[in-house]
Each structure stands twice: as C-alpha cells, then as structure tokens.
Amino acid sequence: MSDDPNAIRDALRGASDGLLIAIREVDARERMKRGVRPDDPAFAPLAREVRIAAEAVLDLARQEEANAEEASSVTAGAGLPTINASNPPTDLASILAEWRAVERRLEAADAASPEAQALMDEFERLRDRYAEALKPYRRNP
Numbered sequence: 001m002s003d004d005p006n007a008i009r010d011a012l013r014g015a016s017d018g019l020l021i022a023i024r025e026v027d028a029r030e031r032m033k034r035g036v037r038p039d040d041p042a043f044a045p046l047a048r049e050v051r052i053a054a055e056a057v058l059d060l061a062r063q064e065e066a067n068a069e070e071a072s073s074v075t076a077g078a079g080l081p082t083i084n085a086s087n088p089p090t091d092l093a094s095i096l097a098e099w100r101a102v103e104r105r106l107e108a109a110d111a112a113s114p115e116a117q118a119l120m121d122e123f124e125r126l127r128d129r130y131a132e133a134l135k136p137y138r139r140n141p
Helices: 006-033 044-073 088-108 114-137
Strands: none
Touching: 006 114, 044 088, 044 114, 088 114
16 A cells, blocks of 8 residues: 555555455355255355355455554545545446446345356456456555
8 A cells, every 4th residue: 555545545445345245245155055955965065155255255354454554554544534435446336336236136036046156156256356456456565
C-alpha cells in the first residue's frame, strides 16, 4: 500500500468487498451442502468446497487486517471516509456486480440442482477474477 490516500481507500474498500462476497460464498456452499443427504457421494466433496471457501475468507481477512493496520499507521490514512462511504474501484465494481447477480440467482435455485452447481462454479470463477483484479490494491508484502 502506498501513502496515496486514494490507493489506501481503494485497498480497504477492495479487501472489504472481497471479504463480504467470500463470506457469502461460504454461506451459499454450506446451504447447498445442507440440501444433500450425508450418504450421497456428493456430500463429502461439498464439505471440502465449504472448507476451501472458508479458507479463502480467512486469507482475505488477514489481508484486510494488514491493510487496516498499515492504513492506521500512515498519515495518508487520516481523514479517509468510511468503507461504506467509499465507492469500489471501477475495475472491481463490474466484477462485484456480476458476483452479486450470480448470488441472487443462486439463492433462487434448488440447492441440489445442476443449475446451482453451475452457479457455484461461476461464483468461484468470479472470486478468482476479483482476487486477480484486487492485486494492484494490496499492500506490498
């Protein structure tokens, strides 16, 4: 992260949005798993997908914490608006919009349906696209 207030604001907003979406993904995967019988061969792989998605949440939370610690320790972080009052960077906003559309469709789909699985695959693809687009906003290790 730089000393540029706009870069700091964008890093904080990007990490926060990514974290919220990743949390929703864990929720969606867990709800999908709850609709499958434990003796179904798909149950264990679904549980694994929940764990993998939860690990992604933890990674994003660590990044967000590092961004927050750095932002609070630099002068450029002073006077920034809240994350809610900040707009997402344009290149991330379009991915977030797609992600939210998939999330709405997923909520309406039958958890055990092929449509729900296809939407979860799309959810994951968008998460990966978002993570890649977020890289320029992350603090330098």
